[in-house]
Amino acid sequence: MASPLRATLSMYDMDGPVRRANDLFWTALARKLRQRGLSVSDGLDRQSHYHAVWSEPDLIFSQTCGYPYVMELRGKVRLVATPIYAFAGGEGTDRASFVIAHENHPGLTLSDFRGARVAINDWMSNSGMNLFRAAIAPLAGGKPFFGSIMVSGGHVASIDAVREGLADIASVDTVTWGLLEMHAPERLAGVRIVSATPRGPGLPFITRGTTSDAELAAIRSALMDVLADPDCKSVLDTLGLKGVAILSDGDYQRLDDLRRQADAQGYTALA
Incomplete structure (x- = not known):
C-alpha cells in the first residue's frame, strides 16, 4: 500500500495562532480530499526543507513563492490555485x-x-x-x-x-x-x-507534477469546499485567507518580465 501523500504550508507558518490555524486548515482539507478518494497524510510535513519538498513525487499540496515557480518549478509542479488575502498590500491575487x-x-x-x-x-x-x-x-x-x-x-x-x-x-x-x-x-x-x-501574482498553492487532471480537479474542489465551509471561517480569518483564483502559468510570467525589465536597465542583480 502506497504511503499517504504529503502536504506542507511552510511559507506562512509562524509560531502561535498561525501555525495552529495551518494545522486546522490542513485537517479540514485532508478530510475533503479523502472524501474524494485521495490518500493523504494526517498532519503537515514540517521536517523537510520547504524548498526541497516542492519537487517531491509524493507532494499533494503545498505553497511556493512565485519567483522559484517561474525560474525553477515550471513543468515540475502543477498550479492548484492562488490565494486572495485580506491584508493590505495587494488586490485580488496580486x-x-x-x-x-x-x-x-x-x-x-x-x-x-x-x-x-x-x-x-x-x-x-x-x-x-x-x-x-x-x-x-x-x-x-x-x-x-x-x-x-x-x-x-x-x-x-x-x-x-x-x-x-x-x-x-x-x-x-x-x-x-x-x-x-x-x-x-x-x-x-x-x-x-x-x-x-x-x-505580481502571489504565492500559489501547488501539487506534484504527475498529478492527473482528475486529481487536480479534486484538489481544487476540496479547497473550494473548505473555503465555503462556515465551520472553517475562524481558521481562514486567522490566516487572512478570503478566497482563491485559478491562475495560469502565463499569469506568472509577469514575475519573469520584471526580471527582464531590470536586466534591460542594466540592473541584473540586487546590489
Whole structure:
C-alpha cells in the first residue's frame, strides 16, 4: 500500500495562532480530499526543507513563492490555485512587497537609501528580492545601489534585522506583515513602511507534477469546499485567507518580465 501523500504550508507558518490555524486548515482539507478518494497524510510535513519538498513525487499540496515557480518549478509542479488575502498590500491575487526601515531612519523615499545596508530573506524570493529589484532598477542607473546586503533567511528575520539596527532597509512579504500586524504587532514595533514595490501574482498553492487532471480537479474542489465551509471561517480569518483564483502559468510570467525589465536597465542583480 502506497504511503499517504504529503502536504506542507511552510511559507506562512509562524509560531502561535498561525501555525495552529495551518494545522486546522490542513485537517479540514485532508478530510475533503479523502472524501474524494485521495490518500493523504494526517498532519503537515514540517521536517523537510520547504524548498526541497516542492519537487517531491509524493507532494499533494503545498505553497511556493512565485519567483522559484517561474525560474525553477515550471513543468515540475502543477498550479492548484492562488490565494486572495485580506491584508493590505495587494488586490485580488496580486501582491506587492513593503519596503521597510527603522522608524528613526531619516529616509523618506527609496532614493534616500542609496548606500544603505539591506536585509533580504533569500536570493530566490519574489517579494524579498525580485519585486525589490524591480523597484530599485529605475534608480540604480545600472550600478550597485546599496552599500551591503545580508541574507536573513526569512521575512520575519529581515524585519527583526531592521528593528535591531543590523540593516537599514528590507523588502518584506505583505502577507507576513499582515499576519504579524494581526497576531504579533510587537514584532513590528520600531519599523515603518517606506513604500510598496510593483505587484505580481502571489504565492500559489501547488501539487506534484504527475498529478492527473482528475486529481487536480479534486484538489481544487476540496479547497473550494473548505473555503465555503462556515465551520472553517475562524481558521481562514486567522490566516487572512478570503478566497482563491485559478491562475495560469502565463499569469506568472509577469514575475519573469520584471526580471527582464531590470536586466534591460542594466540592473541584473540586487546590489
